[in-house]
Amino acid sequence: MIKDTIVKFEHETLKIGDHPSFKRKHWQALIKLNNENEGNYFTVKPNGVKFNQFVGVIKVANCTIEILPKVDSGNGDNNWQGLLTKMLQKCGNLKVQTSSNAKLKKSNLNLIELYFEDFLNEVETLIHCGLIKKYRINTGNILALKGRIHFSQNIKRNLVHKERFYTSHEVYDVDHKIHQILTVALNTIDLLSRNLSILDKCKRVQFAFPECKKINVTELTFKSIRIDRKVSPYSRALELARLIILEYSPNISSGKESMISILFDMNKLWEEYVLKVLKESSPAGMKVLGKRSKLFWKSNRLEPDIVLQKNNEIYIIDTKWKHPNKKASIEDLRQIYAYGKYWKSNKVMLLYPGKKPLEFAKFEDDNDNEIIGYRTFVSVVSKQNGVIKLNDRMAHQIFDVISHLTTITTTNVSN
Secondary structure (H helix, E strand, O other), X not given: OOOOEEEEEOOOEEEOXXXXXXXXXXXXXXHHHHHHOOOOOEEEEOXXXXXXXXXXXXXXXXXXXXXXXXXXXXXXXXXXXXXXXXXXXXXXXXXXXXOHHHHHHOOOOOHHHHHHHHHHHHXXXXXXXXXXXXXXXXXXXXXXXXXXXXXXXXXXXOOOOOOOEEEEEEEEEOOOHHHXXXXXXXXXXXXXXXXXXXXXXXXXHHHHOOOOOOOOOOHHHHHOOOOOOOOHHHHHHHHHHHHHHHOEEOOOOOOOOOEEEEEEEHHHHHHHHHHHHHHHOOOOOEEEEXXXXXXXXXXXXXXXXXXXEEOOXXXXXXXXXXXXXXXXXXXXXXHHHHHHHHOOOOEEEEEEEOOOOOEEEEOOOOOOOOOEEEEEEEOOEEEEOOEEEEOOOHHHHHHHHHHXXXXXXXXXXXX
């Protein structure tokens, strides 16, 4: 682990003085970051912050803060640096090698550095495959007349240089918007990374990459790029460049502290992860449909996380990344009840991380379509041969519960 890395879990508090690397200037930078993101990342406390459900890495100058998930039982907490990476990899948010040599090489890399390496690998592949060229308009002085001449500018600039022409003409080369964006991302990595292997690779990629015009990259810059057949090989590199560039704040505090943050909402990541493992292991006859949306009121829609279909029976799963106490919250119960009504499903499930017995009860309803609500827990991690890893039987455990649901009737449901 990097010397200056501070490791915290979601919903924990970090205060000035808790770690030598975390000083007042870093706390002030975090407040600014939080304000720019509508206060979602954490709750500001006197001389500190309390993290919410967002996990990932925040790097302010020489201070790196890793925020890791907190599982129900606590088993695997000390292994979540690697487990979070694997969860992101499963969801397609991160591409990392899995060989033993790669694991040794990446043992000291945090999540930001892994994304840096992922981006550098993508750009390196593009260089080896051949960079695309595009047409662009070049305006300026040239020594041969071609294109459209700008008479006013030509007179102003070339009154004593008759051999020059100020024109606008088409050029077909590699200095276009896509490569200009990648150049900005490469420069950002070169500026921020303190890992010698990442810096060395970045320098080599920069040396092999063509020199491009410097531009200011914003969200609109990425939206203006049209991904066609020719540009499609750049999709992953552009996605990573967007993450690196837009999450980088060069002057986020009143001083000169630079910051980059790569954070993920565990509620959404848990939903994506469960959906992914269910799709990969769905039994014969079971359709894993993912999100489905129906109009609820005016422009408001109901959208359960996961919809399953077997024959004519519908099952609704709503994932919740939290640890309920003795019973589910009334808000969660109202939510899945509405899902059951709108999707005509009499089996609706709240799925939490952890180890607790299956709990179910019938919703009180005068209609014939009786809805049974289930509170289900599934282990995120498992221990095999003394090694903590992601639970590779999660999908089977969930489908076993669903198979059990088909045998339950409203006559044996306890209220």
